[in-house]
Amino acid sequence: MGGDEGVRVMMAGVALARHRHDGLRFTLFGDETQIKAALDHHPNLRAASEIVHADAVVAGSDKPSVAIRKKSSSMSMAIAAVKSGQAGAAVSAGNTGALMAMAKLALRTMPGVDRPALAALLPTLGDNDVVMLDLGANTECDARNLVQFAVMGAAYSRIAFDLERPRVRLLNIGTEDLKGTDEIREAAAVLRSATSLPLQFDGFTEGDKISRGDADVIVCDGFSGNVALKTAEGTARFVTDVLRKAFTSSIRSKIGFLISKPAMHLLKHHLDPNNHNGAVFLGLNGVVVKSHGSADEKGVANAVHVAARLLEEDITRRIAADMAGIQSLSAAASKLEQPVK
Numbered sequence: 001m002g003g004d005e006g007v008r009v010m011m012a013g014v015a016l017a018r019h020r021h022d023g024l025r026f027t028l029f030g031d032e033t034q035i036k037a038a039l040d041h042h043p044n045l046r047a048a049s050e051i052v053h054a055d056a057v058v059a060g061s062d063k064p065s066v067a068i069r070k071k072s073s074s075m076s077m078a079i080a081a082v083k084s085g086q087a088g089a090a091v092s093a094g095n096t097g098a099l100m101a102m103a104k105l106a107l108r109t110m111p112g113v114d115r116p117a118l119a120a121l122l123p124t125l126g127d128n129d130v131v132m133l134d135l136g137a138n139t140e141c142d143a144r145n146l147v148q149f150a151v152m153g154a155a156y157s158r159i160a161f162d163l164e165r166p167r168v169r170l171l172n173i174g175t176e177d178l179k180g181t182d183e184i185r186e187a188a189a190v191l192r193s194a195t196s197l198p199l200q201f202d203g204f205t206e207g208d209k210i211s212r213g214d215a216d217v218i219v220c221d222g223f224s225g226n227v228a229l230k231t232a233e234g235t236a237r238f239v240t241d242v243l244r245k246a247f248t249s250s251i252r253s254k255i256g257f258l259i260s261k262p263a264m265h266l267l268k269h270h271l272d273p274n275n276h277n278g279a280v281f282l283g284l285n286g287v288v289v290k291s292h293g294s295a296d297e298k299g300v301a302n303a304v305h306v307a308a309r310l311l312e313e314d315i316t317r318r319i320a321a322d323m324a325g326i327q328s329l330s331a332a333a334s335k336l337e338q339p340v341k
Helices: 007-020 032-039 074-084 096-107 143-161 182-193 222-247 251-259 261-271 297-312 315-327 330-337
Strands: 026-030 049-053 089-092 117-122 130-133 167-171 200-205 217-219 279-282 287-290
Touching (some): 074 089, 074 096, 089 297, 130 143, 167 222, 222 251
Parallel strands (some): 026 049, 089 287, 167 200
Antiparallel strands (some): 117 130
C-alpha cells in the first residue's frame, strides 16, 4: 500500500519482477479490493499470488512509535510473515522510519550486530555499483558500529557483484590517516588488522570520490550517508535539468541534441534511480527491502529483484559467518570496547 503512485504501480512492478524470477510467489498485503482490481491487468501474477487483506495502512506522516501500534497494517503483517517463516522477504515502498522500527522490533538484530544499517547500491564510473551504508538508520555511530557495517556491506557486495574480497573504504573529510573523528580512526585501525575477513580495507574516501568506482563498499554513519545520498540525487536531477534546458534553448541546441541522443540515453539510464532501487536493512534476522516511494514499475521490480537475490544467496547466513570472524579478533574487539577520550 506504500509508494507515491499507489497499488497500480506496485502490482505492475511485481508483475514485471515475476518475468525475471518466474519461480517466485507473492503474498500481497493491503486493501483486497484495490489489489484485486490491479491484478486483473496481470493474469500471470494473479496465478502466483495470494492476497491478505489489511485493515490499516501506515501513513507517510506516521511516527515510528505510532506505526508500530498498527498491528493490522499491511506493513506490519508483511514483516510478521517474514518472522514466522511464511515469507522469505518483505518489500515495501512505505514509510522508511516505520519500516525500520517494525522490522527491528519484530525480527531483532543478528548475533554480533548492535544495529541494523540501511544499504543501497549507487552508480559509479567503475565496473560495478558501490554498496553504501548506513544511509539513515543510525544518525550517530561508534567505531564498533562502523566495523560491523563494513562487514555487512562487504557480504552484500560479494553477492551483488560476485567479488571475493570487496574493497571497503570509510567516508571521511580527508584521506590522510589523521583525518576524521576518533570513531572513524578507531574503526579504520580495526579494519586494517582484520586481514582474515573476506574484504580489503583501502582506507578513507571523500564525498567527491563516491562515484569514482575505486571502492566496492563505502561505510559511514547514517547522518553523513543520508546527506551524501540526497546530495547525489539532487546533483543528478540538476545535471539532467540543465541539459534539458540547454538542449531546448535554440534550434542549434535541438540539432545538437539529436546528434548526441544516444549519449543522452546512456546518461539517463545511468542516473535513473529506478535502476538502483531497493535499499536493504542489513543485520536483521530476515530480509527487508525498502523501495523508494517515487519508484515506477521498473523500480519496484528492481527492489523485488534485490530481495530475491539476497534470498537466493542467503545473505543472513553470510553475514552471520563474517560476524563470527570479527568476534574472534579479540584484540580488535577489546579495543572497540574502550571509551573514546
